[in-house]
């Protein structure tokens with residue numbers, strides 16, 4: 001992950017293709033496709049079983065795209081019974097009871113970071129002191145990587161692996177010295193080896209952590225390929241962690257940069273709940289918010305005939321800003337409830353498995369930060385912020401603040 005000169009707009013100000021009927025487009029690798037932008041068309045594409053994902057792993061991006069979206073072992077690239085088997089294994093690990101049990105220590109981890117930040121005094125950088133350590137603490141505890149044994153994961157190692165799994169092929173100029181340089185293929189092999197050994201140890205000595213629960217569920221269900229299980233644990237750890245860092249950082253850019261007068265109101269739990277949903281809905285995680293599907297048979301989509309075999313580029317960003325469904329847009333009341341469910345986490349069989357974690361961590365983070373530091377403000381204007389680049393997500397490299 002590298003940083004770049006400050007020239008990019010913040011993600012909440014990225015232009016999106018306006019909602020309109022499906023129409024032909026060309027993907028960055030030259031593949032012809034149909035661009036789907038309206039809320040109801042996007043929802044249909046994501047939920048209708050005639051649209052699948054399976055053979056699209058390397059279609060769309062020059063060079064095949066980031067490993068997390070192009071690796072065939074990723075559950076994101078599976079369809080039908082194989083995908084359902086893996087999903088149901090994860091559902092068995094993510095029971096409502098398990099999630100409720102994780103809630104108190106997520107809140108505790110957030111509070112510890114808030115207390116350390118406040119105690120450190122000003123000036124401070126929210127990326128180093130908050131948006132990185134909070135998700136890392138949650139990830140380590142959730143996956144059981146915070147002990148003293150061979151499973152212990154340090155933040156630098158995880159960042160190196162994250163950079164490899166999410167690398168989007170764009171130049172990572174300069175780099176961040178703390179990341180440590182390593183060939184991406186080597187880093188991925190190292191990560192898979194670590195995770196394979198971790199799974200083997202949890203199989204013999206299970207604990208209360210999510211890796212143990214996943215292994216137990218997979219072994220009870222039988223026929224979950226080991227490679228898929230390894231890739232699932234890799235993804236939940238690295239890209240899950242990075243998504244939370246990115247979403248928190250980008251939300252703080254918007255809140256502190258454009259809504260400073262609203263910041264102290266976030267101390268109220270009901271307000272934070274609604275604000276969280278709005279922020280996750282309107283602020284993308286990266287510069288490219290499209291996902292792809294293939295039509296397995298001819299389909300009428302929003303009055304347009306999509307032929308069998310066609311590729312569809314599905315724009316979640318356009319759908320979430322479709323004025324026919326969300327007439328208010330981002331700049332309305334910060335805690336206005338959304339008039340329809342967000343598509344930020346997709347819909348249908350590939351609905352994001354980390355949505356619960358993202359909502360929980362965002363809500364706790366905003367409420368606890370605003371309670372402890374109601375006067376929190378940026379000391380660098382938004383148009384002078386630098387960004388972490390080179391992966392599928394984009395987030396501020398630093399967030400200099402005072403209070």
Ligand code: HEM
Pocket residue numbers: 046075076077087235236239240241243244247280285291292316343344345346347349350351352353354355357358
């Ligand atoms: C703001 C943060 C996040 C956003 C916007 C997001 C968005 C998405 C979207 C749009 C998809 C489905 C793509 C498609 O249907 O083509 C997805 C799938 C997935 N997400 Fe997330 N995600 C976020 C955070 C997380 C976190 C924190 C985790 C893990 C802890 C996670 C784990 C997953 C997994 C495993 C899948 C694949 C599910 C499947 O294919 O069945 N995500 N995410």
